[in-house]
Amino acid sequence: MDIDYDAISHALVINAFWNEAPGGGSWHDRIERTRDDETIEVGVLSNETPEEPEELKLGGFLIVVGEDDTPSLHPVMQLTFPRASLQPPSKARCSLHTYLTLPSALFIDKYAFSDALTLQSLNLAALRTVYGETDLEAPDWVIPRFGSAALFELATLSPASPSPAENTAAEDNGSWTVEIPLHLRYLPPTAGGYTDLAVPWPVVFWACTANEGTRMAVNPFDRVNLGYDGLFGDRTMFYHVPPSPSGNGTEGGRSRLVETLQVPVLDLKQAWYVEWGTMVAVVVGTAWVCWKLWRGWVEGRRVEVVSREQERKKQ
Template identity: 30%
Template sequence: MQILSISAAAFLGWSAVASVSAQSATSSSALPQLQHRHSFFSTLPVEPSDDNLKVARHQVQVVGLSGFREWEVKGSFRDLYSAAGKISAAADRALDSHAKVHVQWHSSNASLLRPPFTPTFIPGLHLAVTSNNFDATWEAYCPVLAELTGAVDCRVLEELQLEDQSTKLINAQHLIPINNHYYVHRTTEPPGFMSSSSVLSTLVAAQQSGTRGPALIDLVLENGNGNLKVVWSVGNQGQDDEENTVKVTFDKQTDKVVEVGWFYRELTEREHTVFDHYLGATVKMDAEGEVVSEALIQTRSPVFPPHKKEIATGNIRIPGHGYSSTMSPAQTFHPHSITTIHSNPYIAETTGECDLYVLQVLPPGIFVDPFQLEGLASEIGESTVFGETDLEKPVGVVPGWGSLVLVKVQPEESVKTSRWIAGNATTETTADSQGSGKPSPYISTVDVPMHMRYQPPVSEQDPATHVDVAIPWPIVAWTCPASGNEESAVDAAKKLFYIPPLPLNLLFKENTVNFRFLLPDPIPKHYPESHVSVPVGRLEDLEVVRTVTFVLAGAGTLAVAWALIKAVAGRSSGKGKQD
């Protein structure tokens, strides 16, 4: 296999030097037909110049790059296996062209992706199957998926026993229907995921070359072909002040394009436009290495930046877009998930036809009651629930994952909590803009009642009386119609870097909406999560609980039986008197 040669000197924090040979013992006629695309994106507020950009034939060298590296691979299943030096009969099977398998893995240890990149991937493993015939699709794709990623049990439903429901390997019964998709989420990777024997592990290992593990893996399998995207953090990520240099040399036979892009905020006379646009200066080289195109791309970012600040003092000049979330109270069986959203005063100018949604991906230890949410529609607004909602199940027997809760933030005044509350554009002003005539920001609070499951009891040696359950913050995003006026800008952004997070894009038709995401505020280093402390039982109390349960259940049965006897006797006595 011929592959892009990369040496990345002085990767910040790691000081790692990566080198992947462009030559292979395999003859050129036997090379897998994989298409590689390598991209490096920097969010530093600088423009490319002769000082930090040097371009030569088949090579780009960048000094001071700080951002993310994306590696995209496209090819057939057979080519993916061949590139990893593996052979599989599963790759030669005929597959349904109308079905798709989508896998995403976001490491909880990875730094949160920054604007203008999509920042809201819920940590853990996400797997979605889109098909009108799930059983047939799973049977065809599962062997390939298992060999590519590991951690998958390919037995069909008839072969799975009841005791297999809690297995840590993902199997067919773990995937729960969502519209025409089937979805499962794991907060941590299942055993064997991306093990050394998996195909993707072999491919990715040759690319990361000594750096920390990938921040994001995105794999799509469709019609016998695979599309793989892998993202790593690059450069100054708060480790130290070393200058970062990246040297990219590519092979015309396997590499489709190399892109190096800089993104920085647009500064105009209308200050609020800083929240809605980025200027992207991008250098592209084609596979021949002879054409270099440098373009200034003005595009609406898929992410709303939180605030505009004074460069010298760091003080907020105009409130931006962002949200925070918490579980309240922090110690209970029945917490409320409270998400507070704020946006700058000019939000209506760019989201007039958009809807705002809050999506919570809940682990097995917590769930919502859809009937309760339906009864609270006048308080919360429109909500949809997918996944496990059985309140009787303890956490140990919930298969695969918890549930999804999608709440639409309403514009109507009839909804008390989940709606926008806008300041008066002429009289109400923020504290930072008193006397300037600037309007107040929009604010909304989404309050969703939830319930904790019973946790496994602890042993006698464990003194704990409570256990901590971590719940990731929700995804907050605007969904906007894909209009003809925005297609060119959005397409330009997608070419550079755009991976909508699962499971959000399962709930909407991807070709009819564009997502624009809000960032947690303040922006944390890693994806934030809330915590709930839940009382936990003790194993030494098990016999007492069993005895008390038996006595109470027996007493209840006797009470019901006695009530029935009295009712029948009374009815018979009354009937006799009537006769």
């Protein structure tokens, strides 16, 4: 148990560490605020691979008691497969992949996929590659290119896996769900507080090693290595998993293979305080700088007058 009090912010921080739940069972704690002006933040965190050897990095969910209805989460892309489609299409060595093309408004944090337990909980095998705009802090209006692209290897069910009713929560009614956490950049403000974002559907495919002796003929009219095929060897056969569009993925009965999402942004109608706050900050800052310059000028004049008086007395 670690208790710390910050005299500047008047915050009492209590950290408790244990390797088992109290009593050997699961946690059943009820946390409530004792005063309306009290702030209690609860986090369920786990260790993640730090960026520097001397750092300690944690990741998970946070919630403010009495203010948040659900834990703070990032947008998550879900890929759901029927159980039957998880069988490799060939007897050769195959692995299931998905290739994401993300617009500049969305990006992935490659450091979040370095932990084996995190990958297992998301039904992912590994993040194979990511390129493009992957700055974790840049807003959307400073991104110069289209966005980013990423190749994931997906985890699949083994033949010895239990029945759907006995599987984990990732499976539902015989389906297998893969989750890929995404991050939303700061977008330009709009009236109403929401904007539409078009996200291409991911490409899902099996990558299988060609059997020995298989002739891999090259079509002279084809252009190769323009997409994810350039990330695999020359003797790789691709078997694509066809999508099943529904909801926002259809338009007029036709498949668009683009998902339209409504994401929150700054509402211009309710952002008047930002404009006035910025103006006040500029005016106050300018006045402070001018006051400092004036005081410096006055102090300089005073020192100059004193120096002249001393020189006159010496004469």
